[in-house]
Amino acid sequence: xxxxxxxxxxxxxxxxxxxxxxxxxxxxxxxxxxxxxxxxxxxxxxxxxxxxxxxxxxxxxxxxxxxxxxxxxxxxxxxxxxxxxxxxxxxxxxxxxxxxxxxxxxxxxxxxxxxxxx
Amino acid sequence: xxxxxxxxxxxxxxxxxxxxxxxxxxxxxxxxxxxxxxxxxxxxxxxxxxxxxxxxxxxxxxxxxxxxxxxxxxxxxxxxxxxxxxxxxxxxxxxxxxxxxxxxxxxxxxxxxxxxxxxxxxxxxxxxxxxxxxxxxxxxxxxxxxxxxxxxxxxxxxxxxxxxxxxxxxxxxxxxxxxxxxxxxxxxxxxxxxxxxxxxxxxxxxxxxxxxxxxxxxxxxxxxxxxxxxxxxxxxxxxxxxxxxxxxxxxxxxxxxxxxxxxxxxxxxxxxxxxxxxxxxxxxxxxxxxxxxxxxxxxxxxxxxxxxxxxxxxxxxxxxxxxxxxxxxxxxxxxxxxxxxxxxxxxxxxxxxxxxxxxxxxxxxxxxxxxxxxxxxxxxxxxxxxxxxxxxxxxxxxxxxxxxxxxxxxxxxxxxxxxxxxxxxxxxxxxxxxxxxxxxxxxxxxxx
Numbered sequence: 001x002x003x004x005x006x007x008x009x010x011x012x013x014x015x016x017x018x019x020x021x022x023x024x025x026x027x028x029x030x031x032x033x034x035x036x037x038x039x040x041x042x043x044x045x046x047x048x049x050x051x052x053x054x055x056x057x058x059x060x061x062x063x064x065x066x067x068x069x070x071x072x073x074x075x076x077x078x079x080x081x082x083x084x085x086x087x088x089x090x091x092x093x094x095x096x097x098x099x100x101x102x103x104x105x106x107x108x109x110x111x112x113x114x115x116x117x118x
Numbered sequence: 119x120x121x122x123x124x125x126x127x128x129x130x131x132x133x134x135x136x137x138x139x140x141x142x143x144x145x146x147x148x149x150x151x152x153x154x155x156x157x158x159x160x161x162x163x164x165x166x167x168x169x170x171x172x173x174x175x176x177x178x179x180x181x182x183x184x185x186x187x188x189x190x191x192x193x194x195x196x197x198x199x200x201x202x203x204x205x206x207x208x209x210x211x212x213x214x215x216x217x218x219x220x221x222x223x224x225x226x227x228x229x230x231x232x233x234x235x236x237x238x239x240x241x242x243x244x245x246x247x248x249x250x251x252x253x254x255x256x257x258x259x260x261x262x263x264x265x266x267x268x269x270x271x272x273x274x275x276x277x278x279x280x281x282x283x284x285x286x287x288x289x290x291x292x293x294x295x296x297x298x299x300x301x302x303x304x305x306x307x308x309x310x311x312x313x314x315x316x317x318x319x320x321x322x323x324x325x326x327x328x329x330x331x332x333x334x335x336x337x338x339x340x341x342x343x344x345x346x347x348x349x350x351x352x353x354x355x356x357x358x359x360x361x362x363x364x365x366x367x368x369x370x371x372x373x374x375x376x377x378x379x380x381x382x383x384x385x386x387x388x389x390x391x392x393x394x395x396x397x398x399x400x401x402x403x404x405x406x407x408x409x410x411x412x413x414x415x416x417x418x419x420x421x422x423x424x425x426x427x428x429x430x431x432x433x434x435x436x437x438x439x440x441x442x443x444x445x446x447x448x449x450x451x452x453x454x455x456x457x458x459x460x461x462x463x464x465x466x467x468x469x470x471x472x473x474x475x476x477x478x479x480x481x482x483x484x485x486x487x488x489x490x491x492x493x494x495x496x497x498x499x500x501x502x503x504x505x506x507x508x509x510x511x512x513x514x515x516x517x518x519x520x521x522x523x524x525x526x527x528x529x530x531x532x533x534x535x536x537x538x539x540x541x542x543x544x545x546x547x548x549x550x551x552x553x554x555x556x557x558x559x560x561x562x563x564x565x566x
Contacts, residue, residue, distance in 0.1 A: 067222070067223070
């Protein structure tokens with residue numbers, strides 16, 4: 001379990017892109033916590049159904065947002081599964097990878113909701 | 119300035135919103151975001167200035183969307199912003215006409231910003247070029263530029279009309295200062311070639327050892343100092359018009375080379391082997407009598423016939439009757455407007471002085487005379503003493519230039535008056551106090 005104090009995400013890059021407009025930052029973080037769980041849910045379902053094409057497409061879609069929020073623990077993982085052929089190559093490791101994604105994002109969602117009072 | 123409309127197509131709502139906000143930081147941009155290919159294509163008719171397109175969309179690939187944009191309007195620049203790091207995908211998209219391609223990473227914000235700025239700069243330049251072309255086109259509507267109502271100038275208008283309808287080579291002849299360059303421009307800017315370049319070369323102004331490289335270009339290393347390849351004026355003209363002014367001054371050796379280029383419709387740059395197609399129309403001008411130059415052996419006969427094409431022989435100003443006054447008034451108005459001076463009239467005496475002058479420098483000389491007259495005039499009207507003429511007046515010149523018989527002088531006088539009064543026979547008969555039937559008879563017998 002990640003220690004409570006360790007932030008799994010960073011706003012460093014996002015702040016470079018949007019500047020110091022806190023309203024925009026709040027809006028963006030709300031969009032992230034509203035939408036990414038749906039993508040994560042779809043990713044889980046695709047994995048359970050063995051649909052690696054859809055699974056890889058969802059990983060591909062999610063990786064840009066996760067990289068923007070500098071969720072570093074998932075950076076390499078998302079890159080390793082963003083194409084069907086890559087996912088097939090490491091098929092045996094996928095259950096562990098999916099669990100890691102779920103666990104990390106669960107913490108990230110909680111941290112963001114808490115930080116931004118969402 | 120028109121709104122620069124940026125459409126962002128991005129299926130990730132968070133990433134799309136972030137990009138939208140980032141791009142909107144430029145107050146000149148109006149930004150809209152679409153999450154699917156279909157939603158975007160339904161709005162394509164609203165003609166975005168530029169599209170930022172995610173390669174992987176839920177309902178179709180970026181490549182399909184790109185093709186649809188190109189089919190609708192290939193002028194819309196498309197920037198692909200993709201999570202793909204695959205070089206072959208990027209190459210393929212650029213081949214399909216994408217303006218730029220970059221991978222989503224931490225450089226995205228700067229790259230999209232720079233790319234959009236470059237596109238906007240390019241579009242603004244294109245608009246500027248279009249409006250300048252329009253302006254030039256308007257400027258060279260030949261009725262606006264070649265002023266006159268005399269029968270001689272009306273004939274010129276009719277020949278220009280014929281010249282603009284085809285790509286025939288045009289040779290413009292006439293004394294210095296008659297406006298040969300303006301006729302060349304009027305033909306180009308009113309022809310279907312108007313959107314291509316008009317390139318003028320003054321043959322007499324280029325040293326003979328440089329003219330070949332100037333006209334046909336050269337390759338790197340062709341001669342000492344040729345550090346880079348340079349394209350020549352023919353290539354620069356592309357599908358436009360090349361205007362060879364003062365062609366009569368062309369060196370004999372260069373005439374041979376020009377003839378070959380005109381016959382083959384292709385050229386080699388100096389020091390090169392690459393064959394370059396020549397697609398431009400050729401207009402030439404000279405104040406020499408080229409036929410005479412051919413007789414004297416100064417100008418190649420084969421080149422002469424190749425260049426003759428449609429001949430437009432501009433009349434000297436002294437043969438254009440009342441055009442002298444029309445042009446004088448035009449130059450007064452133009453000069454006064456340019457210099458914020460009150461508009462001045464021409465007194466009767468001043469008009470007579472102009473009408474009796476033979477203008478060896480033609481329209482160019484008249485322009486200079488009138489500009490000086492506007493400066494010199496102290497009153498509302500320009501008087502005859504405000505007009506400084508550089509050579510003797512016509513009354514002294516046109517009769518006494520060469521000895522003639524009394525009959526010859528009579529014909530010269532009648533001809534002169536006819537030109538001066540726009541062939542108005544009744545008026546000329548009245549002025550000279552002779553019977554109008556005398557003039558009719560002389561015209562019928564082709565004595566005038």
